[in-house]
Amino acid sequence: MDDDSRAERWEQRTEIPLFLASLVFLAAYATRVLAPGLPGFWRDLCLIVLLALWLVFAADYAVRWRLSGQGLRFVPTHVLHTAVVILPLLRPLRIVPLYDVVQRRRGESRLSLYARVISYAGLSTVLLGFSGALAVYQVERGAPGTTMHTFGDAVWWAASTLSTVGYGDVVPVTPLGRAIAIGMMAGGLALLGAVTGSFSSWLMRTFTREGDERPPRG
Template sequence: MKLEKWENITEWPLTALSLLFIGVYAWQILAQPQGAWYAAADWVMNALWVVFAADYVISMILAPHKWEWFKKHLFDLAVVLLPMVRPLRVLRVLTALNALHRTGGMALRGRIVMYVVASVVMLVLIGSLAILDAERFAPGARITSFGKALWWAFVTITTVGYGDYTPVTVTGRLLAVALMVAGIALIGVITATLASWIVDEVSADEKRATEITQDQVEAVSKKLDALEQKLDRLNQSTPTNG
């Protein structure tokens, strides 16, 4: 299938470009370069965006059922379109998680744990950068440094919500909603994985107990057979009185 071949070829290169994308974006937000450096960073960001948009268009062209593919890849479309809003550019890096999700040679639960950990770290990082970009220079903003942004992102994704730092811009509030929804989803995955592990451990203990019981029954059965054989031999060797 042409689409599968294209995805296999481009998956890891696009993942590397996504990480480069967030690296340049983070440098823009944290270092705030000026002049030629800012222009160079902006050029790299735009060039990468063109690559991602081209990948989306090519994938749609190669898809055998385009409407079904379109409905299943709405997030990819959003990732292509939303970077027009500067603070949302960082969402592009979320596609890097696809490579982790498809990593082979690992048990399902191990992949889930790795995927969840990577998702939490990445969401907190990009949430911090995006909220700082959206809020830093807004009138009345309280999230004005990366440390505050990092604290806000961690508190928000865990759905604790202390309220000590709150976004004042529309973009910042949209980011907060997205991060809270992502946090609820991740908590659900963590809970399900933990429950699955507990069930498997209980099942394993019951299986071991059953195996021990069966071994004991077999051992007792063998002893009874040996005892019966001895009794038969004794009966055969004992003379009968006529």
């Protein structure tokens, strides 16, 4: 059995369990950030869950690297896999290829390419916004001169950043917070471009098809 088929089988077997694990990771992180008054036992338990799941993600990355047979070329050719190991909060963005894995088990895809891109981008935006709001809120709260006093402020900032509106009423003031903001801006532009481009292409294709199918005037 060649490396490609082994890697594909590994992906089909692990993608859904790892996606569910990523949601648990995000929930544990959110609990630590949003409930600072939790008893020490529960905070420590959340930390143990975070570390254990990060080790699971790292092990999955190592297996995929080994099965790919690409050596160091695996890193630049699998950017999303690499990013979610370095920044585990991005792991829920693996929902992007999850649909393909499910459909390979069930047969042919039921959604058109345009619908898939739009749904992927929409779900990714929600997950990226929530993860980014958590991360920047953890860094910014309590910082001197902060304008992000509540998690609601962080969500508002994430929404305005991802939508490229940028009102400027709530902004990060720490270097790490601004670094997170740069990543959010880049992600927002990419996701917005994917949605608008796919929607425009779908409209053009629909109008063209309707024009071709319209009977000629006698």
